[in-house]
Amino acid sequence: MSLSPRDSTYNAGPQLLRDIWGLTAVAIVILILRIVAKLRIRKFGADDILMAFALCLAVVGSIMITLAIKQGFGQELSSIKAPNVSKIIMHDYLAQTFGLAGGALGRISFIVFIIDLLVQTRSHRIILWILAGLQIVINCVFIIIIFVQCPGHTSAIWDQSGKAKCWDVHVQAYYGYFQGGKYYHVQNITDN
Numbered sequence: 001m002s003l004s005p006r007d008s009t010y011n012a013g014p015q016l017l018r019d020i021w022g023l024t025a026v027a028i029v030i031l032i033l034r035i036v037a038k039l040r041i042r043k044f045g046a047d048d049i050l051m052a053f054a055l056c057l058a059v060v061g062s063i064m065i066t067l068a069i070k071q072g073f074g075q076e077l078s079s080i081k082a083p084n085v086s087k088i089i090m091h092d093y094l095a096q097t098f099g100l101a102g103g104a105l106g107r108i109s110f111i112v113f114i115i116d117l118l119v120q121t122r123s124h125r126i127i128l129w130i131l132a133g134l135q136i137v138i139n140c141v142f143i144i145i146i147f148v149q150c151p152g153h154t155s156a157i158w159d160q161s162g163k164a165k166c167w168d169v170h171v172q173a174y175y176g177y178f179q180g181g182k183y184y185h186v187q188n189i190t191d192n
Contacts, residue, residue: 013073016074027058028055047113050105055102056102057099057102058102060102061102064095065092068091068092072088073088090159093146096146149167149171150165
């Protein structure tokens with residue numbers, strides 16, 4: 001019998017932990033195989049270095065989620081000890097930061113790979129470098145939004161015991177919709 005989120009004993013943490021580290025292990029194996037293959041054919045390049053850094057950022061994000069799960073992330077809020085709630089939120093925000101940076105760096109790595117592999121015309125190179133620049137700008141702005149939404153009191157994001165004035169929670173959500181939607185539209189443009 002599976003437990004529903006309404007049950008007080010519900011805990012998605014262990015499954016999340018298995019999923020995160022299972023996928024992280026797969027990514028590590030694939031990157032190692034990629035690097036070995038590229039070294040053998042003497043084609044190791046900037047795209048591989050960028051991908052290795054992206055994976056490192058993703059691993060740090062996975063560690064942050066692991067720390068949050070150890071504090072109770074994935075459980076009903078009512079079953080989490082009050083002092084742990086702020087720690088969970090802090091680790092979640094840090095995981096988002098590393099996840100955004102790692103994802104952006106991974107996409108930039110792919111753009112560099114495509115440029116080196118396929119692109120012959122100057123106009124195509126320019127378009128791809130513009131997309132890489134957009135990755136940097138849009139994801140950096142998102143990371144900045146995460147940490148400046150409580151001006152002067154970054155810790156107020158996860159420790160709401162003070163009287164810090166924070167932005168409306170919808171600011172981050174709407175920017176997230178924009179950021180995610182951008183990838184959808186870029187995918188459609190490049191597929192056609």
